[in-house]
Amino acid sequence: MTNSSEDALTKARQAGAPAWPPMPSAEFxxxxxDKPLAQTQLFKLVWDYIKANGCQDPADKREIVAADSLRAVFGQD
Structure with missing residues (x-):
């Protein structure tokens, strides 16, 4: 007899969902x-980094001014 968590994992794998959160690349x-992150956690940490390092344009906070580490991830300024 299997428990419900194993059944849920089996259904997720059949649906094409990853079995665990993916590892971030070296740049990320x-x-x-360097721990596996869900997409929601990844976005939160990137925004925390952007705000903590002053990477937002002061005139338009929707615009990001890439630091060297962000440039390595996104490939553009």
């Missing part, structure tokens, strides 16, 4: 750390 790991 410099910003968010």
């Amino acid at each position: 790991a410099a910003i968010v750390g």
